[in-house]
Amino acid sequence: MTAPAAGRRRAVFLSDLHLGTKHCHAAELAEFLTGLDCERLYLVGDIVDLWWMTSRRARWGAAENRVIERLHALRRAGTEIVYIPGNHDRPFRHLCGLAMPAIRVRRRAIHVTADGRRLLVVHGDDYDAVTHFGNLQEKFGDWLYYRILTGNQWLNRLRRRAGLRYWSLSEFLKRRSGAAERYIARFVDAGFQDARRRGLDGIVCGHIHRAALFERDGMIYANDGDWVESLTAFVEEHDGCLRLLSHRGETLAELPARVREQAVEQRQAA
Secondary structure, three states: OOOOOOOOEEEEEEOOOOEEOOOOOHHHHHHHHHOOOEEEEEEOOOOEOHHHHHHOOOEOOHHHHHHHHHHHHHHHOOOEEEEOOOOOOHHHHHHOOOEOOOOEEOOOEEEEOOOOOEEEEOOOHHHHHHHOOOHHHHHHHHHHHHHHHHHHHHHHHHHHHOOOOOOOHHHHHHOOOHHHHHHHHHHHHHHHHHHHHOOOOEEEEOOOOOOEEEEEOOEEEEEOOOOOOOOEEEEEOOOOOEEEEEOOOOEEEEEOHHHHHHHHHHHHHO
16 A cells, blocks of 8 residues: 555545635635645535625635635545535535535535544534524624624734734633533533434534534544634544644644544443
C-alpha cells in the first residue's frame, strides 16, 4: 500500500459554513480549503444557507466563489465528498441516497476510523425537540444571536487593522450564559444517546456552533464547529488520531489513537 502524502488527512469534517449570509467567513474558509488535502471530506450540513438567501439579501462574492472552486478542485484531486444536509439547507435532503458525479448526499453516515471506531455523522438538528426552549424564546434567541454576530464582525475588523488574531465575541458571551450552557449540555447528551442506541462509538456533528472534541464513558463527541464564529474543522489523521483544528490549522483539541484503544478495553472489561 502506498503511504499517504505528508499533510494528507484521512478524513475532514466541516459544517455550518452558511454560505450566502453576511456572517460567513468565506475568505478564511477559502484559505483553509486551499491548504487542505484529504481522502474524504464530510460536509455536515448548513453549507449553503437557503433560509437566509430566501428571506434576506444574499451575500455572494469572490470569496464564496473561491470556496466552491476549491471544493471542485478537491474532488478533481480524488477527494470523496459526502454531503449531509442540515436544517438551513434542508431541501437538499430530497437528494439523499443519490450518488451524483461529484458528491454523495446522505441523511446521515457512519464513519469508521483507522482503528475501527464507528462514528455517527449527522448535522444535529434532529435533537432540537429535546434541546430547544419555547417558540417565543427561540425567536428572541435567534434575533439576539444575529445581532451578536454582527458585533463580532465589526470587532474583528478592528482587530485585523490592529494586527490582532481572530477572536469570537459570540463564543465568549455564550460561555458566560447559563442558558446557553444548559442547551449545549442537552444537545451533547442527545447525541451520545443517539450514537449509543445505534451501537456506535461516538458522534460527529455540527448545528450548535460550539466546536468540541472529548470522550465520555469511552464514547467520542466531536463537534466540528462552524464558519460564522468558531472557524474550526474536525479531522482524522491516517494513524487514527482525531483533531479539532482552527482555521489556521492549529490543534485545539486532540484524541490520540492510544487513548481511544484504552477506552475500548475499559468498556469491554466493565
